[in-house]
Amino acid sequence: MRQYPHLYIDGRWVEPIAPRQLELIDPTREEPFATVALGGVADADLAVEAARRAFVTFSETSVESRIALIDRIIEVYESRLDEFSELIAQEVGIPVSNRAQVAGPADHMKVARDILRDYPFESRVGTAIVRREPIGVCALVSPWNWPVQTGVIKIIYALAAGCTVVAKPSVESAASGVLLAEVLHEAGVPAGVFNLVSGTGREVGDRLSHHPDVDMISFTGSTGAGKLVGAAAATSTVKRVCLELGGKSANIVLPDADLEKAARWNIQRCFVNTGQSCHAPSRMLVHESQIEKVIPFLLDEAERFRIGDPLDSSTTMGPVVSAAQFASIQDLIRTAIDEGAVLETGGLDRPKGIDRGYFVQPTVFTGVTPKMTIAREEVFGPVLVVLPYRDQDEAVNIANDSPYGLGGYVFGGDLVNAKKVANRIRAGRISVNGAATDSHTPMGGYKQSGIGRSMGRLGLEEYLEVKSVYGFDDEASDLPALFG
Structure with missing residues (x-):
């Protein structure tokens, strides 16, 4: 039995405040193969507090420093591809022959890094400066069917934008969420910038949706669950919501x-x-x-x-x-x-x-x-x-x-x-005619398939707020960038 007894909060591996373990069932053998820590509302609150503190400094980091951070994450991640492949085979039944499940996330990280390198966080409109700033603390809820890639896309674009993160993987794929947290820890993500709280949607997911200190929630899952997330976000703090939901293409x-x-x-x-x-x-x-x-x-x-x-x-x-x-x-x-x-x-x-x-x-x-x-x-x-x-x-x-x-x-x-x-x-x-999709382009749905977009330039902008600053004449066009 594999054992994953910890959550990851404020740069440390910690036990849940009320220690609970969840057995993961190997879908091939119909028997337990691992246990994972199961967090609750109090753990989610601690993670949000850590992310809020870390946002003060991380939001002001330079583009160059965030690019260097993403490069370190890519290096560590690519050294552990086989671990990820074997784990998700046991966890959710994805064949090790499906290398896209583990190779794809590295490609998405590289695309996000390259977009960040050239992204215009400030532009001029007449005498105004239009700025794009990190939105804040982001709750990122990932599904089990693409357990690594979906989580990576959310996390890497949030970090690229200068946001801090509380991630909640699906309970069916919580072990791969822990492995991803190990990668981010080894890569040197600053304490509090990334936090992982495994738990149920009913407890942890609901708390993150309602939490007053969460500025944005990105959720991938069923349309039914997405409606609950959207309603909770709207009735609590009117936080931004990005939803990728069901399909019948x-x-x-x-x-x-x-x-x-x-x-x-x-x-x-x-x-x-x-x-x-x-x-x-x-x-x-x-x-x-x-x-x-x-x-x-x-x-x-x-x-x-x-x-x-x-x-x-x-x-x-x-x-x-x-x-x-x-x-x-x-x-x-x-x-x-x-x-x-x-x-x-x-x-x-x-x-x-x-x-x-x-x-x-x-x-x-x-x-x-x-x-x-x-x-x-x-x-x-x-x-x-x-x-x-x-x-x-x-x-x-x-x-x-x-x-x-x-x-x-x-x-x-x-x-x-x-x-x-x-x-x-x-x-x-x-x-x-069967054309392959491109990770530089946005992904998202119409109607009940979702709100917002992930991936590419528009995916980065999901994690950014827009601010107009007035009072700069043409002579001020050479002002240094106010943001990274």
Whole structure:
């Protein structure tokens, strides 16, 4: 059993004020593999106090010093990639073969550092100086499905801006949160600038949302939980909120698309991370005359996954994170069958030959209508639905007929037309013909998929306030920068 008995507050490893431990369950073996400290409201208060004290000096540090700090964090982090990879395999079932989960965070750190280097914290507008200043103490609440990368993106942009941090990882991935805190400690992040309080959303998350000394909260998770965070932040101190929430992304495959490429890509992108991705293209929209053509490609690609122990380097699909998640996915598959969807592959229960672990069969449904439960609710598992459309307008209408708007996808031979379709999709990030996303660009959602943006220049600006300072004539244009 691994043991992580401490929180990280004010530069020190400390036990919770009311010592409690939480067992983490290995989703592959359905047995405990680690214990982590479970903090509470009093611990969150101490962490916020430490962050508030540290903000006084850290907010005034130079850009150069923060760049040097990020460089040290990158160096320490990259020396421990294998540790992170093995831990999240045990913790949440992410295969060690999925190197993006641990290599991606370093890339995001480098992008944030480079943006910081050239960012204009001050600009002139007539006789005024427009300044961007760090917003203050930031509460950063991360999910379990990208347990390292999501936390890193939040933390590194907050530090780049000159903010101080109280981080709360998901209880399902609390151990990787501790490992990340070890990296920041070793890199020499000043005491109080970064704090880690593991705990439940009901206790620690709620306290951070309401806390009068928290200036901003960034939350990634379900839409339901995000609504609670937003309401708490609004009714307590009107603190800034950045939310990345659920999704039910559509992939519109236009009639002139490469059907095989679109089908195979859709399966791979939808089922990566065992389907536990908010941006998963879980609705594939295909012209009604081409449904039968794409099915063989979908089934063939779905059968290519090697399902098994995520610690085995040959595994390409591990289990879902928990018994509760497994049960939820099974219920949605059962509901789809009961509502008349056609099961093409996969379905209920574990894959053949696997008798324990929260493993879900790669599942594809056709015969789905837009009003079916499986077409509307986020499954968060390896389940794809194929919906027919008659013309391009109907395809766009189906894609937009959702409370979510996190991601969208278009495949088409005519790029001019594909771009027109992409522009009509009400979502925050659209990929055409399987194009890779870019960590320099912002990420966030429309509608109930969120508020605000992370990553890139706009991601940095989430952690900055804007101030206009008046009274400087043209002769004062060579004034030294008032901020870093």
